[in-house]
Amino acid sequence: MVLMLHAGRKSKRRILALFLAALFVSIASACRAADFVGSQACAQCHPSEFRKQSASHHAHSLQPIEGSLLGAALLKAGHSPDGRLRYEENAGKILIYEESVPQPVVLEWAFGAGAQGSTPVGLLGDQLIEHRFSYYSRAGGLAPTFGHVSRASTPIAELGVLQDKRTVSNCFNCHATGLQRSGSEFRLTGLRPGVQCERCHGPGSTHIQAAERGTSKDEVRREILNPGRFPARAQIEICGGCHRLPMPGMGEEPELEDPVTVRFAPIGLLASRCFRASKTISCLACHDPHSDARPRGDFSYSEACLGCHVTDRKPVKLCRRVQKANCLPCHMQQAQLESYLQFTDHRIRVYPVNSRR
Numbered sequence: 201m202v203l204m205l206h207a208g209r210k211s212k213r214r215i216l217a218l219f220l221a222a223l224f225v226s227i228a229s230a231c232r233a234a235d236f237v238g239s240q241a242c243a244q245c246h247p248s249e250f251r252k253q254s255a256s257h258h259a260h261s262l263q264p265i266e267g268s269l270l271g272a273a274l275l276k277a278g279h280s281p282d283g284r285l286r287y288e289e290n291a292g293k294i295l296i297y298e299e300s301v302p303q304p305v306v307l308e309w310a311f312g313a314g315a316q317g318s319t320p321v322g323l324l325g326d327q328l329i330e331h332r333f334s335y336y337s338r339a340g341g342l343a344p345t346f347g348h349v350s351r352a353s354t355p356i357a358e359l360g361v362l363q364d365k366r367t368v369s370n371c372f373n374c375h376a377t378g379l380q381r382s383g384s385e386f387r388l389t390g391l392r393p394g395v396q397c398e399r400c401h402g403p404g405s406t407h408i409q410a411a412e413r414g415t416s417k418d419e420v421r422r423e424i425l426n427p428g429r430f431p432a433r434a435q436i437e438i439c440g441g442c443h444r445l446p447m448p449g450m451g452e453e454p455e456l457e458d459p460v461t462v463r464f465a466p467i468g469l470l471a472s473r474c475f476r477a478s479k480t481i482s483c484l485a486c487h488d489p490h491s492d493a494r495p496r497g498d499f500s501y502s503e504a505c506l507g508c509h510v511t512d513r514k515p516v517k518l519c520r521r522v523q524k525a526n527c528l529p530c531h532m533q534q535a536q537l538e539s540y541l542q543f544t545d546h547r548i549r550v551y552p553v554n555s556r557r
């Protein structure tokens with residue numbers, strides 16, 4: 201608070217946004233498992249959000265590997281693409297064998313809903329390991345996990361990368377709901393796989409109790425977080441808690457510093473003129489937080505652009521080329537990080553001539 205008194209109006213807004221986002225993060229991730237009631241408990245009163253959200257990639261971004269599409273893909277392949285590893289099912293578990301490693305990897309989880317890809321994670325002894333091959337939908341099958349070395353130097357490296365507890369708890373924290381952790385220790389009891397209602401809205405038990413008591417709507421609303429009430433920057437920071445935020449000091453052309461940032465929508469959007477000059481565009485201008493992204497051919501994206509870029513309503517310059525056309529091919533291009541991994545450049549801008557896709 202003292203800080204805010206001395207800050208200018210602009211930085212006050214910035215501090216408020218940071219404060220709201222930090223509050224959100226602490227509420228949404230650091231609560232007792234008992235406070236989380238699960239998405240199903242929201243269905244009765246919010247049927248349309250529930251229907252959309254439970255079908256989304258968010259909700260399926262983590263699944264037990266048994267019964268997942270990834271599990272089926274591994275068993276169908278039988279061998280890794282390089283032929284060195286064997287996938288087998290035994291007593292309901294999916295195992296990976298490498299000839300010279302005495303014990304198999306026992307797979308537990310499928311990370312990623314498979315919109316782009318899905319990565320197997322399991323145990324080698326008591327150590328967590330991220331498998332060297334993943335399923336990629338554009339590849340139509342297994343391919344090297346993005347970020348892993350293409351040539352393994354040891355038999356264990358053939359199987360994947362052993363991950364320390366902190367790394368794995370971070371994986372769960374972004375792909376699941378209600379993870380309990382302190383320091384690098386974490387417990388999976390009470391974990392709900394996938395990004396579920398309460399990962400963004402915070403635990404819902406007191407909200408539901410208030411609704412069932414029949415208290416006033418305002419009271420009921422006060423018991424749950426609605427990011428829709430936050431300013432744009434705080435909304436971006438909430439999504440950015442998982443979709444990543446810029447490193448301190450990152451400039452206005454982050455993709456020149458690190459091309460991989462194209463994967464991280466908030467970094468691009470925050471660097472765009474559209475955000476920097478308006479401070480009002482957030483992820484919600486184009487995305488329904490309860491549904492998957494609509495295909496880029498959908499005209500609603502351009503309608504979002506025209507919400508600001510019309511001359512008669514707001515003093516923002518309009519593109520003189522086209523007024524009613526799909527803006528994306530010229531201003532939000534696609535970028536490939538790998539032949540099978542593609543992202544949308546969220547730093548809305550005019551591209552240099554000859555780079556149009």
Ligand code: HEC
Pocket residue numbers: 237238239241242243244245246397398401403404405407408411412417420421422424425426429
């Ligand atoms: C027994 C009914 C009931 C259940 C169950 C319920 N809600 Fe609500 N919810 C309400 C009512 C009533 C309101 C206030 C009226 C409104 O905004 O529609 C509300 C409002 C909300 C809002 C908007 C708050 C705002 O500030 O505008 C959110 C977000 C929300 N609920 C999320 C959830 C989530 C997440 C769950 C499951 C954990 C859930 N609700 C379960 C009845 C319920």
Ligand code: HEC
Pocket residue numbers: 257258260261262311312313314315316373374375376395399400435438439440441442443483484487488489491492493494
């Ligand atoms: C708890 C972490 C988390 C938060 C918070 C989060 N996301 Fe996500 N988001 C993910 C993960 C993980 C995926 C990948 C889903 C998959 O496995 O395909 C994803 C995927 C998406 C997709 C792509 C869906 C598709 O396949 O079409 C969009 C769009 C998206 N998120 C938007 C948002 C927006 C907007 C917000 C903020 C309101 C947000 N996300 C907050 C973790 C998160």
Ligand code: HEC
Pocket residue numbers: 311312313314316317318319321330334346363367368370371372374375441442443444463464541
């Ligand atoms: C800071 C939050 C965060 C952490 C930590 C995180 N993820 Fe993700 N993950 C996301 C988001 C957001 C997406 C969707 C956007 C994207 O694909 O980059 C995603 C997408 C994925 C995908 C879909 C395919 C792909 O590459 O796009 C897989 C698989 C995945 N993550 C696995 C993992 C594994 C395994 C770990 C731990 C080693 C992990 N993630 C750690 C947030 C996170």
Ligand code: HEC
Pocket residue numbers: 239242243246249250251253254258395396397398399400401426427428429484489490
């Ligand atoms: C990825 C984060 C995320 C997840 C997961 C999520 N929500 Fe939301 N929800 C939001 C955001 C952001 C808003 C604000 C939307 C807006 O104002 O445009 C919102 C708004 C709402 C509202 C208020 C709607 C209104 O018209 O004002 C309700 C009710 C709600 N969510 C219920 C749910 C339920 C139920 C689930 C699970 C089935 C869920 N949400 C999952 C981010 C999320």
Ligand code: HEC
Pocket residue numbers: 473474475477478480481485501502504505506507508509516517527528531532548549550
């Ligand atoms: C919340 C309002 C808002 C929305 C929504 C919005 N913009 Fe902008 N945009 C701005 C403002 C403000 C500027 C800066 C104008 C100026 O400098 O005079 C800008 C600048 C631009 C520029 C010039 C960029 C540069 O680097 O010089 C382009 C191109 C652009 N917008 C295209 C789009 C497209 C395409 C969309 C939709 C995908 C969009 N905008 C959505 C507000 C917005």
Ligand code: HEC
Pocket residue numbers: 436439440443463465466467469481482483484485486487493494495496497501504505528532542543544545546
């Ligand atoms: C001006 C419109 C606009 C805004 C604002 C916007 N997006 Fe997107 N986003 C898109 C479009 C267009 C796509 C491509 C959809 C498709 O074809 O699958 C997309 C796709 C995505 C995807 C899927 C992977 C990819 O890169 O194609 C994720 C994840 C995502 N957006 C997250 C976010 C987050 C988080 C924010 C807020 C920081 C955000 N978006 C803001 C237009 C927008």
Ligand code: HEC
Pocket residue numbers: 502505506509517518519520521522523524525526527528529530531550
């Ligand atoms: C065929 C490609 C193309 C399409 C489609 C397109 N633009 Fe542009 N736009 C450009 C180019 C090229 C520029 C650079 C200035 C110029 O040459 O007019 C530009 C410049 C802009 C600017 C910056 C104007 C300035 O003078 O700084 C804005 C804002 C903008 N476009 C918005 C949009 C919006 C909104 C849409 C969709 C309704 C759109 N554009 C569709 C090619 C396109």
